[in-house]
Amino acid sequence: MKSKVWLSSPHMGGNELKYINEAFDTNWIAPLGPNVDGFEQDLEMFLNENVKVAALSAGTAALHLALIECNVGHGDEVICQSMTFSASANPIAYLGATPVFIDSEKDTWNMCPVALKEAIEDRIAKGKKPKAIIVVHLYGMPAKMDEILSVAREYNIPLIEDAAESLGSKYKGKACGTFGYFGILSFNGNKIITTSGGGALVCHSQEDKDQAVFLSTQARDDAPHYQHSQIGYNYRMSNISAGIGRGQMEVLNDRVQGRRKMHKFYAEICKDIDGVDLFSEPSADFYSNHWLSVITIDETKTLRTCEDLRLSFLEEGIESRPIWKPMHLQPIFQDAPYYGGKVAENLFGNSLCLPSGSNLSDNERERIAKVMTEVFPNKKKHSVLR
Numbered sequence: 297m298k299s300k301v302w303l304s305s306p307h308m309g310g311n312e313l314k315y316i317n318e319a320f321d322t323n324w325i326a327p328l329g330p331n332v333d334g335f336e337q338d339l340e341m342f343l344n345e346n347v348k349v350a351a352l353s354a355g356t357a358a359l360h361l362a363l364i365e366c367n368v369g370h371g372d373e374v375i376c377q378s379m380t381f382s383a384s385a386n387p388i389a390y391l392g393a394t395p396v397f398i399d400s401e402k403d404t405w406n407m408c409p410v411a412l413k414e415a416i417e418d419r420i421a422k423g424k425k426p427k428a429i430i431v432v433h434l435y436g437m438p439a440k441m442d443e444i445l446s447v448a449r450e451y452n453i454p455l456i457e458d459a460a461e462s463l464g465s466k467y468k469g470k471a472c473g474t475f476g477y478f479g480i481l482s483f484n485g486n487k488i489i490t491t492s493g494g495g496a497l498v499c500h501s502q503e504d505k506d507q508a509v510f511l512s513t514q515a516r517d518d519a520p521h522y523q524h525s526q527i528g529y530n531y532r533m534s535n536i537s538a539g540i541g542r543g544q545m546e547v548l549n550d551r552v553q554g555r556r557k558m559h560k561f562y563a564e565i566c567k568d569i570d571g572v573d574l575f576s577e578p579s580a581d582f583y584s585n586h587w588l589s590v591i592t593i594d595e596t597k598t599l600r601t602c603e604d605l606r607l608s609f610l611e612e613g614i615e616s617r618p619i620w621k622p623m624h625l626q627p628i629f630q631d632a633p634y635y636g637g638k639v640a641e642n643l644f645g646n647s648l649c650l651p652s653g654s655n656l657s658d659n660e661r662e663r664i665a666k667v668m669t670e671v672f673p674n675k676k677k678h679s680v681l682r
């Protein structure tokens with residue numbers, strides 16, 4: 297039996313167990329301890345913008361707390377990129393607020409700044425100013441942050457950056473996750489580094505971080521007994537998970553290089569196939585961790601669909617996956633307002649995520665390349681006129 301080739305699987309560095317053993321040796325088997333503190337410091341150093349990081353149980357939990365700290369409540373509206381994973385939008389619904397979805401632009405596939413401005417003006421005209429904006433750096437590709445921040449600032453609406461897929465990505469040299477009022481990270485098993493499950497809230501003041509830690513540990517007031525004047529959550533990261541995180545931080549730069557190498561591997565294959573385009577950085581301002589490599593297929597040229605390729609991969613034990621289905625097309629959000637055109641919708645129909653892990657072997661890459669060259673036999677004509 298051939299081994300299964302996964303889209304994105306955990307890739308340990310080697311020292312994770314050392315940190316876990318330390319936790320056992322010192323009996324810090326709890327949602328606090330030296331690994332939690334150490335992991336937060338590692339992330340703060342890595343992101344390098346004077347940020348304060350709170351380690352939490354999930355990226356989804358981080359988004360939930362970010363929205364709470366932006367005072368989002370029942371009946372409010374929150375703007376959110378439509379093309380993303382559902383976890384970007386679900387916390388809006390947890391709070392009884394309504395998501396307002398925004399189309400993508402074609403360069404980065406992320407939130408379109410023009411549609412964003414149009415949405416804000418229309419929501420204000422309809423009587424409700426949005427309480428927050430959630431922008432996502434999809435598949436590691438930084439969004440157009442200058443344009444989006446300038447709209448957010450113009451209307452004085454806090455920006456929350458969903459950097460769950462983009463740890464290690466940069467826009468104009470600055471780390472994704474550090475641009476917004478809050479940033480969120482995920483360390484789920486499929487992300488560029490993992491703690492088996494976990495997330496973090498990136499803050500710009502100690503006060504905001506303290507508030508996140510307070511809310512994530514059941515919102516207990518300062519008293520000898522258990523006293524509560526706010527609703528709390530059980531969202532703090534465990535010291536065991538954080539031990540995995542500390543080991544992973546030692547190899548994060550290698551993991552970014554490994555994923556970028558996978559992107560180069562696909563670029564080599566795609567450059568010879570007419571009608572297959574690899575999703576790539578639009579200019580030197582954008583530095584993607586290439587968490588996942590994604591291709592767009594022009595069916596009129598290839599005479600093959602994404603589904604054809606997905607099924608051919610599947611037969612060879614290789615996992616691939618359609619890109620995120622836009623939230624405004626999801627049954628659960630069908631009543632939510634939407635601004636933009638069909639950019640996200642069209643990308644969704646024609647794009648496929650390919651195996652992108654930093655731990656794929658040469659043999660596994662050969663298997664992938666073989667399927668792709670068999671499914672797409674039509675070679676690009678390298679004419680001087682092109």
Ligand SMILES: *Cc1c(COP(=O)(O)O)cnc(C)c1O
Nearest residue numbers: 354355356381383384460482484
């Ligand atoms: C993974 C992911 C999340 C959620 O993170 P969890 O740690 O799994 O809760 C949120 N947004 C995006 C875009 C993601 O890819």
